[in-house]
Amino acid sequence: MILNTDSMKPIYVQIAEWLEGEILYENIKEEERIYSQYQLAEMFTINPATAAKGLNVLADESIVYKKRGLGMFVSQNAKQFILTKRRSQVLGQMIKELVIEANRLEVSESELSRMIQQARQENEEEQL
Amino acid sequence: MSVIQCEGLTKSYGKIKAIDHLSIEIKENKITGLIGRNGSGKTTLLKMIAGYLKPTSGELKVFSEKPFNSLDVSANSIFVDDTMAFPDSLTLIDILSEVAAFYANWNSSLARGLFDYFSFNPHQPHSNLSKGSKSTFNSILGIASRCPLTIFDEPTTGMDSAVRKDFYRALLKDYLEYPRTILLSSHLLSELEEILEDILLINHGTKLLHLPVMELKELAVGLRGNTQAVFSFVEGKEIIYQEEFAKGSLYVVIRRELIQQQLEQIRQSGLEIFPVSTDDLCVYLTAKTKGGIDDVFKRG
Numbered sequence: 001m002i003l004n005t006d007s008m009k010p011i012y013v014q015i016a017e018w019l020e021g022e023i024l025y026e027n028i029k030e031e032e033r034i035y036s037q038y039q040l041a042e043m044f045t046i047n048p049a050t051a052a053k054g055l056n057v058l059a060d061e062s063i064v065y066k067k068r069g070l071g072m073f074v075s076q077n078a079k080q081f082i083l084t085k086r087r088s089q090v091l092g093q094m095i096k097e098l099v100i101e102a103n104r105l106e107v108s109e110s111e112l113s114r115m116i117q118q119a120r121q122e123n124e125e126e127q128l
Numbered sequence: 129m130s131v132i133q134c135e136g137l138t139k140s141y142g143k144i145k146a147i148d149h150l151s152i153e154i155k156e157n158k159i160t161g162l163i164g165r166n167g168s169g170k171t172t173l174l175k176m177i178a179g180y181l182k183p184t185s186g187e188l189k190v191f192s193e194k195p196f197n198s199l200d201v202s203a204n205s206i207f208v209d210d211t212m213a214f215p216d217s218l219t220l221i222d223i224l225s226e227v228a229a230f231y232a233n234w235n236s237s238l239a240r241g242l243f244d245y246f247s248f249n250p251h252q253p254h255s256n257l258s259k260g261s262k263s264t265f266n267s268i269l270g271i272a273s274r275c276p277l278t279i280f281d282e283p284t285t286g287m288d289s290a291v292r293k294d295f296y297r298a299l300l301k302d303y304l305e306y307p308r309t310i311l312l313s314s315h316l317l318s319e320l321e322e323i324l325e326d327i328l329l330i331n332h333g334t335k336l337l338h339l340p341v342m343e344l345k346e347l348a349v350g351l352r353g354n355t356q357a358v359f360s361f362v363e364g365k366e367i368i369y370q371e372e373f374a375k376g377s378l379y380v381v382i383r384r385e386l387i388q389q390q391l392e393q394i395r396q397s398g399l400e401i402f403p404v405s406t407d408d409l410c411v412y413l414t415a416k417t418k419g420g421i422d423d424v425f426k427r428g
Binding site for chain 1 (some may be wrong): 325341
């Protein structure tokens with residue numbers, strides 16, 4: 001498993017996001033047990049304290065919950081929650097940055113939306 | 129429970145203080161990285177903790193005992209570096225079986241497994257090993273001894289990059305299986321920081337930082353862009369490092385908490401924001417001048 005150590009994102013955030021991805025793609029389903037801090041430490045070659053912090057990020061958002069003595073489990077509706085959160089936060093942030101860069105390059109609003117439309121089209125054609 | 133505790137610890141060599149009024153506490157079952165420039169006192173500190181050197185003054189307790197001349201500390205700790213000496217009459221495989229008697233938790237199948245994995249010749253004497261192989265062999269002893277206090281002083285000296293990666297992973301895997309207090313000194317912080325929990329940064333024998341790696345990684349940010357724009361954000365604040373890398377362009381490293389509120393504004397003003405690697409940050413924090421080596425060339 002590869003982590004990006006140069007990223008602005010701390011490792012524990014990358015762990016949390018990777019776990020979110022696993023839930024999103026249903027590799028781990030709702031009400032199933034999620035990896036323990038020790039399993040994550042082993043998988044990513046990281047200190048278990050870092051892995052625990054990644055799990056805590058998810059627990060704080062109630063994406064996972066603790067069953068006493070059994071470990072952490074994926075909450076009901078976790079997938080929907082992650083989808084909604086990523087739409088508003090991740091996509092929102094990307095669009096913000098897109099707009100800043102477009103302004104810097106003197107790309108007008110209509111030009112920018114045309115570029116987005118074109119990218120969507122190309123993406124659809126590739127998938128056919 | 130704390131395994132290592134020191135208060136005003138000092139070690140002098142003549143007039144020079146290698147360790148100068150150091151006070152630290154290291155808790156049980158943590159992996160701590162001891163970082164510092166050449167000559168900062170890392171080895172002296174580790175050797176006092178292991179009981180090899182006697183402190184000049186101050187208090188040092190390891191497992192609640194003074195480590196110097198303590199059988200108890202000696203039996204519960206191992207100090208691994210590249211100068212470990214073994215009798216030439218023993219082959220490598222003899223050494224593996226002999227050290228087993230000294231360490232209560234010795235894991236002989238792990239030792240043999242690592243020995244074979246790194247393709248050692250069982251009948252070779254220790255003194256014939258290359259620099260990198262010596263470090264690798266000694267590290268096997270360090271891992272397989274499973275000592276409650278395991279100390280590595282520059283364990284990766286001479287190891288190639290593949291072996292270093294294997295060493296870090298082997299150490300972490302065995303730590304997960306058998307947690308213990310581990311102290312590692314190294315210059316290659318970027319390589320090993322992911323397996324560390326805490327970092328202790330020392331300079332001139334004194335403590336600069338002692339905190340979780342996760343906090344160190346978020347301690348500072350770098351800003352790059354137009355000199356005046358950068359200054360408008362950092363003016364009056366303590367600058368950790370600065371470098372003019374092109375005319376009218378400046379790179380500045382500053383504590384994140386000082387500009388946390390303005391990060392969005394900074395981004396929008398077109399300045400670039402970078403994470404500062406722990407490696408770079410430690411170099412900046414221990415540098416004599418704010419501009420580093422470039423300052424030497426600016427004179428005259």
